[in-house]
Amino acid sequence: MDEWIVRQKIRIPFRYTAGRAISRFLLGLAERRIWATRCEGCGRVYVPPLGFCGRCWREIAEWLELSDEGELVSYTVRPAKPPEIFGLIRLDGADSHLVHRLGEVEPTELERVVRVRAVWREDRTGSILDIAYFAPVRSKSLT
Ligand SMILES: [Zn+2]
Structure with a gap:
């Protein structure tokens, strides 16, 4: 006897905890x-924060607040209309990187962007998208 194959999509709503950090x-x-967070073993500052340092194999309990400005380490451009630009950002004082959208910049200008700052949404909800994007900290060469 052949098995009958039923093709359909099922929707499974779920919730999960984001975890302490x-x-x-x-x-x-x-x-x-x-x-x-800052690891008391190696001194590395993690953002997004980690609750456990995989290098030192220990829990992390020290918290610190960083500025919303940092260095653009790398980027990639997704060819779309308009192009979407994603940056690898090391906030001042951090040893790790954030990936986020870049805005207020054209792909042709990216080679000259060194510093970026967060542009915050007015209606923040506790999401990574509370930062709308990171924008270049303009120097005279970009204006
Ligand atoms: Zn560590």
């Missing part, structure tokens, strides 16, 4: 604050 990070974003 990411919860504090996301709630901080709603207040325009960027929370990071």
Whole structure:
């Protein structure tokens, strides 16, 4: 006997906890604050924050707040209309990187962008998208 194949899509709603470290990070974003953790073993500052250092194999309990400005380390452009630009950003004082959208910049200008700052949404909800995008910190060469 052949088996009958039923083709359909099922919707499975679910919720999960963001965890201790990411919860504090996301709630901080709603207040325009960027929370990071510092490993007491190696001294590395993680943002998004980690609750456990995989290098030292120990829990991390130290919190610090970072500025919303940092260095653009790398980027990629998704060819769309308009192009979507994603940046690899190291906030001042951090040893890790954030990936986020870049805005207020054209792809042709990216080679000259060194510093970026967060552009915050007015209606923040505790999401990584509370930062709308990172924009170049303009120097005279870009204006
Ligand atoms: Zn460590």
